[in-house]
Amino acid sequence: MKKSSIVKFLFQRLVKLMSLLMAVCLITFVLMECSPIDPVTAYVGADTKVGAEQRALIGEHWGLNKPPVERFTLWFTSILQGDWGTSMIYRRPVLEVIGQKFSASLALMGLAWALSGIIGFILGIIAGIREGKVADKLICAYCHLLISTPSFWLGMVFIMVFAVHLGWFPVAMSAPAGVLAEHVSLLDRISHIVLPAWTLSLLGIAGICLHTRGKVTDVMRSDFIVFAKARGENTKSIVLNHVVKNVSLPAITLQFLSFSELFGGAIFVEQVFSYPGLGQAVVQSGLRGDVPLLMGIVIISLIFVYIGNMTADLLYRVIDPRVREAHKGQWKTTIQSE
Template identity: 75%
Template sequence: MAKSNSIGRFLTKKIIKFITLLVAVCLVTFILMELSPIDPVTAYVGASTKVGAEQRALIAEHWGLNKPPVERFLAWFSSILQGDWGTSMIYRRPVLEVIGQKFLSSLALMGIAWILSGVVGFVLGIVAGANEGKTIDKIIHTYCYILISTPTFWLGILFVMIFAVSLGWFPVALSVPIGTVAKNVSLADKISHIILPALTLSLIGISNICMHTRQKVIEIFTTDYVLFAKARGENKKSIIFNHVVKNVSLPAITLQFLSFSELFGGAIFVEQVFSYPGLGRAVVQAGLKGDLPLLMGIVIISLLFVYTGNTIADLLYRVIDPRIREAQRG
């Protein structure tokens, strides 16, 4: 009962913090868009010189751009509270409909990358930590440092040049073949288009998981219970599976959930490089074309996505690790 009440208080505090953070982030985003040199009306009509001043005024009035900034923000915020997220200026469709479509594409990309980075990083970290100072450890160590210092967009461009252009193993861009009707797109087509973007995005998170896991493994190998296991005659493989894996799993999983912000940020660059029609590409288009309703909607969804990951990580620690529960009670 006490445990249930503790988790309830924890979630209540998290919800209050989320609401406060949401208001602050929306306000800052709106102010930055107001200070931006981008004119939403000009971005809306494009480079056409046939649109006169009267037509531009009508467009501004239609989208509410002729009102004072404070009035526009309050009107938008009150609409959000009522469940109306507005209409996208770019897509001429409801914001929630656009976000729903784009988010599903991004979720598939980020989900595959998230699992790959977690599994590969965890395995490499255990291998490196169990062989500290050896050749394999140095190779993995160097590999991780190279990945950390490599820009995501450059890595994506390199993959396109090698695997798509030179070797022709994968499509260059998009999530489906060009000119193909949606009902005619096969699962194989979708998989072939998502492999390169997912591989590029997954490489971002491998280094952090690997280096963190490696350090934890090294620490565990110096503990008394591992030394006792060695004295009993247990081999390294047995020690890793019986003692190391279960002790480094929780920190690795927690760190993986905390990487949601990096995952979403990396998806923006990856989707731009591969012209992948996801949420990351949509946020860039919304920012460059002054589509405030769509941009604000994506900000809310991305904040919810990242905050959920952080909350799950904190909750895992509280539920599984008894030391944190005791500290909270104290």
């Protein structure tokens, strides 16, 4: 793929991202305005000593006394200037809160993403080459069971079995309670992240596995596989030399496209395990009317998901020449029709 084509592709994607960010931010702001949650009430909590005058001062301090259009305009102007505002919940700059929460979520989602891709790909190949046999039926049944299982329920089952009854892993959080950050060892962090990461990875295994299985069955029925068998190649040679090469690209593409499902699942998993990541911050900011933090998280999460989709599309264009030729043909046809 030529450098000019990549630059053109990235520029088009950047324009789409900007327009998408504008639309999503506007919709999020409107939904928060229609929400019955009062940010001032959520801010002061159950403190009955706060009078009406103090509540008005709090609303004025956070700019809640201004009209919605003016508040959105001020927020958008500040974003363009690099100021993302201050979180009402944490009383800290939004970027600082997001940076801390996102680093924790990135470790969780990165580990779950890698596990789901590797395990799903291997199970998909095994099911595909054993089509119709016991292994295939068991793997397909397992995947369909995972698809229909809610992530929060699966997380609670893991807590009851592996944390409460067996005591192998901690119940919740990302580090031991009451221990300073500098005293938390790497082993402590690993033990706290195992259950959330395993819960989140199981959600992505089914999609990768079933998709890979379908591609493997198509490849195994193709003419060149029949020819390879006729030449005396064994199953191991056929899988390594033909099957893996033909099904790896679609599996990798689907894995990058799963960023949105990964982020959505992380919200529920982090709530169940009280994991202090970005997903938990989304729920807190929404329930407590923290608009600056929620809008910042929306922007970061949208960019995160968009990068995954763009990477999948770029991989297809770079690796598979048929996709490039199809887009070139489509572009030429559009020019000629105009």
